[in-house]
Amino acid sequence: MKYLDEFRDGELAQKLAREIRQTATRQWSLMEVCGGQTHSIVRNGIDQLLDGAVEMIHGPGCPVCVTPLELIDKALAIAAQPGVIFCSFGDMLRVPGSRMDLFRIKADGADIRVVYSPLDALKIARENPERQVVFFGIGFETTAPANAMAVHQAKLQGIANFSMLVSHVLVPPAIEAILNSSTCRVQAFLAAGHVCSVMGYWQYYPLVERYKVPIVITGFEPLDLLEGIRRTVHLLEAGTPQVDNAYQRAVCFEGNQPAQKLLSEVFEVTDRGWRGIGVIPRSGWRLSQPYRDFDAELRFDVSGITAEESPLCHSGEVLQGNLKPNECPSFGSACTPRRPLGATMVSSEGACAAYYNYGRFVAVESVH
Amino acid sequence: MSAFAPPDLSQWSCPLPLRDYPTIVMGHGGGGKLSAELIEHIFVPAFRNSALEVMADSSVLPVPTGRIAFSTDTYVVRPLFFPGGSIADLAVNGTVNDLAMSGATPMYLSAGFILEEGFPIAQLAAIAERMGAAARTAGVQIVTGDTKVVEKGRGDGCYINTAGIGIVPDDIHIGPTLARPGDIVLLSGTIGDHGMAIMSVREGLAFETILKSDSAALQGMVASLLEFAPHVHVLRDPTRGGLATSLNEIAAQSNVGILIEERSLPILPDVQSACDLLGMDPVYIANEGKLVAIVDPCVADDVLRAMQQDKHGGRAAIIGSVTSKHPGMLAAITAIGGTRIIPLEIGEQIPRIC
Amino acid sequence: MCLAVPGQVKEIYESFGSSMGKISFGGIVKEVCLAYLPDIAVGDYTIVHVGFAIAKVDEASAMQTLHAFRVMGLLEEEFGEPAAAGRETP
Numbered sequence: 001m002k003y004l005d006e007f008r009d010g011e012l013a014q015k016l017a018r019e020i021r022q023t024a025t026r027q028w029s030l031m032e033v034c035g036g037q038t039h040s041i042v043r044n045g046i047d048q049l050l051d052g053a054v055e056m057i058h059g060p061g062c063p064v065c066v067t068p069l070e071l072i073d074k075a076l077a078i079a080a081q082p083g084v085i086f087c088s089f090g091d092m093l094r095v096p097g098s099r100m101d102l103f104r105i106k107a108d109g110a111d112i113r114v115v116y117s118p119l120d121a122l123k124i125a126r127e128n129p130e131r132q133v134v135f136f137g138i139g140f141e142t143t144a145p146a147n148a149m150a151v152h153q154a155k156l157q158g159i160a161n162f163s164m165l166v167s168h169v170l171v172p173p174a175i176e177a178i179l180n181s182s183t184c185r186v187q188a189f190l191a192a193g194h195v196c197s198v199m200g201y202w203q204y205y206p207l208v209e210r211y212k213v214p215i216v217i218t219g220f221e222p223l224d225l226l227e228g229i230r231r232t233v234h235l236l237e238a239g240t241p242q243v244d245n246a247y248q249r250a251v252c253f254e255g256n257q258p259a260q261k262l263l264s265e266v267f268e269v270t271d272r273g274w275r276g277i278g279v280i281p282r283s284g285w286r287l288s289q290p291y292r293d294f295d296a297e298l299r300f301d302v303s304g305i306t307a308e309e310s311p312l313c314h315s316g317e318v319l320q321g322n323l324k325p326n327e328c329p330s331f332g333s334a335c336t337p338r339r340p341l342g343a344t345m346v347s348s349e350g351a352c353a354a355y356y357n358y359g360r361f362v363a364v365e366s367v368h
Numbered sequence: 369m370s371a372f373a374p375p376d377l378s379q380w381s382c383p384l385p386l387r388d389y390p391t392i393v394m395g396h397g398g399g400g401k402l403s404a405e406l407i408e409h410i411f412v413p414a415f416r417n418s419a420l421e422v423m424a425d426s427s428v429l430p431v432p433t434g435r436i437a438f439s440t441d442t443y444v445v446r447p448l449f450f451p452g453g454s455i456a457d458l459a460v461n462g463t464v465n466d467l468a469m470s471g472a473t474p475m476y477l478s479a480g481f482i483l484e485e486g487f488p489i490a491q492l493a494a495i496a497e498r499m500g501a502a503a504r505t506a507g508v509q510i511v512t513g514d515t516k517v518v519e520k521g522r523g524d525g526c527y528i529n530t531a532g533i534g535i536v537p538d539d540i541h542i543g544p545t546l547a548r549p550g551d552i553v554l555l556s557g558t559i560g561d562h563g564m565a566i567m568s569v570r571e572g573l574a575f576e577t578i579l580k581s582d583s584a585a586l587q588g589m590v591a592s593l594l595e596f597a598p599h600v601h602v603l604r605d606p607t608r609g610g611l612a613t614s615l616n617e618i619a620a621q622s623n624v625g626i627l628i629e630e631r632s633l634p635i636l637p638d639v640q641s642a643c644d645l646l647g648m649d650p651v652y653i654a655n656e657g658k659l660v661a662i663v664d665p666c667v668a669d670d671v672l673r674a675m676q677q678d679k680h681g682g683r684a685a686i687i688g689s690v691t692s693k694h695p696g697m698l699a700a701i702t703a704i705g706g707t708r709i710i711p712l713e714i715g716e717q718i719p720r721i722c
Numbered sequence: 723m724c725l726a727v728p729g730q731v732k733e734i735y736e737s738f739g740s741s742m743g744k745i746s747f748g749g750i751v752k753e754v755c756l757a758y759l760p761d762i763a764v765g766d767y768t769i770v771h772v773g774f775a776i777a778k779v780d781e782a783s784a785m786q787t788l789h790a791f792r793v794m795g796l797l798e799e800e801f802g803e804p805a806a807a808g809r810e811t812p
Contacts, residue, residue, distance in 0.1 A: 001640075001641050001644060001727065001728065001729075001747055001748035002728065002730070002748070002767065003728040003767055003779055003781075003784055004644060004727060004728055004748075006784075006788055007788075008703055008704070009704075009791075010631065010703050010704045010705055012788075012791045012792065013704035013705065014704065014705050015791065015794060016791065016794075017704075017705075019794065034724050035722035035724070036722050036724035036725050036726075037724070039722065042708065043649075043702070043708060044702045044703070044704050044706050044708070045701075045702045045704070045705075045706020045707045045708045046704070046706055047706075048706050048707050049704070049705065049706045062722055063722065064722060089719075089720065089721045089772070090718030090719045090720050090721075091718075091720045091721055091722050093718060094714075114718055114719065116571060116646070116719060116772065116773060117755075117772045117773025117774070118772065118773075119755060119773055120773070139721065140724075142724050142726065142771050142776065143721060143771065143772055145758055145774060145776060146755075146771065146772045146773060146774040149740070149755060149757060149774065153738065153739075153740070156739070157738065192724055193724065194724040194726050194769065194771060194776065194777075195724065197726075197769060197776050197777035198776055198777075220724060220726075222703075222704045223788075223791060227787070227791070248780065248783040248786075248787065249779055249780045249781070249783040249784040249787060250769050250777045250779060250780070251777070256758055256759075256776055256777060258757070258758045258759075258760060259758040259776065262758075337711070337714055338714055347722070357709040357711045568750075637748060637749065638748070638749045638750065640748070641747050641748030641749055641750050642750055644727055644747070644748070645727055645747050645750055645752070647725045720725060721725050721771070721772055722724065722725060
């Protein structure tokens, strides 16, 4: 694919990695807050290429990992109701709730459909007027415009049988919460490129000002990640914390204005619980008053559902970068990819799953 | 909106007249006149062999000396017809290939059908016809079978089970426990074709060039590879779960590590694009006309040449090697020179947004 | 949360009151909502996430970035570098 393949060039990647290793005079700890970036780092082996120069701490950038247990249980309760067609992105299917996951409920007969886009869910609602169609609206700011449009169109076209279970989370408050933590080891952040395509990157200047850490807007392909890391290491070595855009082909300062306009109409900021971390104030979006009718949490009576995390699960500390997965007492014993305790072991972006696979490998022998 | 439409069966006509039922009814599974008509008018003409025409309760067959390889598989694919093939091709080629992977010459198949009430007979006839053609291409005969009918709503139209027997010569020993450190790993062609062809129809992806399943019988390729016995240690067709699953299983069963070079994996650009779009990894996607061979290094180049000369092996490549390091695990050198583990996936690949 | 891929706009039209387009991703054509990029034109490249175009690809910028990578490599070669620590590409 054009504008994808060129940014996967092996030779250029090797050059960038070399430059990073030569520039770093010590090991730096960077955090990426984006599941897609975590996936790409692990998938391409970027962390080993930079071994010694850069430690990548995988942050809470995976909406799958941070969706509160309570909300998963509510989703399961709604999906199990007769007549409901429950639509979701594929990522959420395997995330465990307190007792089961969407896959299990599907096996028990619930009508659960994986969709590529929220507009597909809206289409299903249009074509099945006698059924309640619920869409699991998770994601960061990248996905919010799509979810907003679906609800907006539902309202405009009077598709009353459509509703959304909303769990949107925002990146800048998460970064701030991590920086505020007394045990914060993170020295710089890679900001999620596509989140910034939507929102721009003006929100990071106050954070850099206050906490004196570099924040570099970074893309997803190997060369984009290496370039983002390279620029970050240069800023760290020079002691000049700044905001820098390493993903210029897809990100500009103000972001996507039409998207932001609809977002401010359809959503409003709210406090949000992040699974394993707890409530971060003003870190999420919920449907605004004019769109409240389409809120599945209100339409279906699921208010009574509360959930307790397993005390054996430490994914919150992992997500914040305070605990390495292999330092968790449950890691590899009570908690494995086959029987995960928390979302960080379920999701392919989850730090624990990534460590589980790579860590076993290192323990046995190194390759070359 | 898929660019692929199922075959137009409106012009299909039966060679012999059937009673006036355009769809399957419960009686077709009952063993009486209706069942007999299906056999006489659909299965026998399609499968065309003397053993079947005897129509005894079991087929008694001559076999040469050697060990018997025996395999079975059930096919529940949706949709039934897809670009590059159908359930019929999978049902024959899948079992033929499973037999061939043990070094056997496939000989005879059985075919069991579970049909849903209301299933169009024209589609059943097309499936039978294609099974017969696939069997003839693979050099096997479908010599016995069964049909059952379930009530409407209790099936997916048509499920097929095939079981097969083949003969393994006494001097051939091929199996998943036989990979050895130092062995070379070869792949007979492009990966991900079948799975993405199915996914594209399901996801309604239109393609400027249509993604086709690679369903094919590989007994001919295997026969040419057996020339290099005893240096051919393992053969495997990477179907469900893809290349990653097969190599993980072999690594575990042989208690060795396997290391592959991602740059050497043959992948069609359209398949790669489809995977990128849906967030899927080609190494986990099903293949239906490819095989992995793990061989002693002394024959690796000859085996590669033999594969490339086969009609299904044009894109064959050496993709890696077997190591004593990291036993039981599959690792890869990524396209940018990093390393990654390719673990066994838990469950199927689903499209993702992250 | 960011699996988004670049594709080329082949066709633009209206559907249910929204601007939609046919986008080609390396040969795969998919219908995408273009409501958030009112100035996009046929032939442009765009980043698409869950069926929505969220940014136009700045092609000049992409070329500049790639050029910068290649030049970086050339400078290294010109001025000499320590032996490569990574794998040699064949």
